[in-house]
Amino acid sequence: MxxxxxxxxxxxxxxxxxxxxxxxxxxxxxxGAAGMNNYLMSLATSLAKSxxxxxxxxxxxxxDSLQKGESIMSSFETVKCPTDYCVVTETCxxxxxxxxxxxxxxxxxxxxxxVAEYYxxxxxxxxxxxxxxxxxxxxxxxSERITVGGKRVRYAQIEAVTPNxxxxxxxxxxxxILLDKAGVTETELNMTMRNNDCVWILxxx
Amino acid sequence: xLDVALVSLIKNxxxxxxxxxxxxxxxxxxxxxxxxxxxxAYMGWxxxxxxxxxxxxxxxxxxxxTALTDLAITDVDGDVVGYIYALEECVFTPTIxxxxxxxxxxxxxxxxxxxxxxxxxxxxxxxxFCVIHxxxxxxxxxxxxxxxxxxxxxxxxxxxxxxxxxxxxxxxxKIGINPxxxxxxxxxxxxxxxxxxxxxxxxxxxxxx
Numbered sequence: 288m289x290x291x292x293x294x295x296x297x298x299x300x301x302x303x304x305x306x307x308x309x310x311x312x313x314x315x316x317x318x319g320a321a322g323m324n325n326y327l328m329s330l331a332t333s334l335a336k337s338x339x340x341x342x343x344x345x346x347x348x349x350x351d352s353l354q355k356g357e358s359i360m361s362s363f364e365t366v367k368c369p370t371d372y373c374v375v376t377e378t379c380x381x382x383x384x385x386x387x388x389x390x391x392x393x394x395x396x397x398x399x400x401x402v403a404e405y406y407x408x409x410x411x412x413x414x415x416x417x418x419x420x421x422x423x424x425x426x427x428x429x430s431e432r433i434t435v436g437g438k439r440v441r442y443a444q445i446e447a448v449t450p451n452x453x454x455x456x457x458x459x460x461x462x463x464i465l466l467d468k469a470g471v472t473e474t475e476l477n478m479t480m481r482n483n484d485c486v487w488i489l490x491x492x
Numbered sequence: 493x494l495d496v497a498l499v500s501l502i503k504n505x506x507x508x509x510x511x512x513x514x515x516x517x518x519x520x521x522x523x524x525x526x527x528x529x530x531x532x533a534y535m536g537w538x539x540x541x542x543x544x545x546x547x548x549x550x551x552x553x554x555x556x557x558t559a560l561t562d563l564a565i566t567d568v569d570g571d572v573v574g575y576i577y578a579l580e581e582c583v584f585t586p587t588i589x590x591x592x593x594x595x596x597x598x599x600x601x602x603x604x605x606x607x608x609x610x611x612x613x614x615x616x617x618x619x620x621f622c623v624i625h626x627x628x629x630x631x632x633x634x635x636x637x638x639x640x641x642x643x644x645x646x647x648x649x650x651x652x653x654x655x656x657x658x659x660x661x662x663x664x665x666k667i668g669i670n671p672x673x674x675x676x677x678x679x680x681x682x683x684x685x686x687x688x689x690x691x692x693x694x695x696x697x698x699x700x701x
Contacts, residue, residue, distance in 0.1 A: 363493035
């Protein structure tokens with residue numbers, strides 16, 4: 288994607304962002320953390336399914352598209368790939384919205400963290416707040432729409448830090464396996480997280 | 493990302509809750525947002541207009557709003573009771589562009605929601621997002637006072653991303669502004685509205701209720 292166009296698309300709109308958070312809180316108030324979690328996951332899955340499928344002949348082609356922002360996996364975030372399978376998000380795409388919320392409304396409502404606890408306990412331990420649920424569910428659903436060399440792409444989450452500096456790393460028993468797949472050491476992961484917001488992996492079976 | 497995800501749910505929402513349900517949902521979103529932003533008080537119109545210019549009012553969440561100080565709204569005594577304001581870019585334009593490049597098309601339900609709103613609430617929507625936006629403005633005005641007077645907001649004109657326009661002729665007549673003048677404002681602005689003191693005795697045909 289051309290830089291100018293991408294810059295234009297990344298223009299934030301605080302009205303929509305803040306209204307969307309309040310919309311989700313309204314659902315949380317009515318349906319609790321479980322209902323909100325279902326809603327967030329269906330929201331993200333619905334978004335991924337509305338986007339076009341992709342197929343690549345080689346992993347290098349896919350990585351190239353991913354890092355240029357041409358793949359649906361990088362439609363909403365700028366990513367870089369330190370290894371063939373490790374993907375790093377420099378800035379969480381929700382940062383601007385979160386900043387607008389805290390500037391105009393106040394402290395981020397607790398329901399956003401409560402729903403993440405529910406998600407971590409019932410779906411997969413990887414979310415800090417509601418934003419991570421949307422993001423990680425989207426990545427999973429989007430990866431399922433991509434094939435490389437005829438094989439479906441898989442996604443796994445390693446670590447995320449939110450705009451308010453809360454951090455969530457994959458459980459200890461999963462971490463060595465994930466880091467091995469990513470091709471990075473735990474020390475390299477720590478170094479990467481100093482300057483970036485999210486580390487995840489993409490691979491094929 | 494969140495905005496694009498929500499748009500992808502419009503179709504789903506309108507199928508489950510019906511078009512009327514979607515309008516009620518969006519209205520509640522606009523209302524909640526206005527309530528959560530809090531109250532404001534200004535000594536007079538100059539201080540309100542300066543706050544608006546500096547991005548300090550609740551209306552500033554919408555982006556660059558210009559107070560058209562050459563378009564004062566006056567009452568029967570000739571006192572200034574409000575002004576016309578214009579939003580440079582619709583707050584949903586970046587969302588729409590993101591949808592265009594990530595998803596491909598705006599859901600059909602977008603038009604359906606706007607049309608239903610025009611038929612059942614007020615004929616001022618060019619897309620489904622106008623429901624949130626216009627409700628937000630109307631509710632925010634209730635939380636702001638100028639010279640200790642509560643305000644009200646009147647939607648006057650807007651231009652959609654498809655180029656279609658809505659001109660609220662009746663509201664313009666009430667505040668004594670020529671609709672053709674407001675139409676020309678849409679060349680430079682996406683949305684035009686009036687903020688005035690609630691209950692003001694206007695020069696127009698009748699008071700704005």
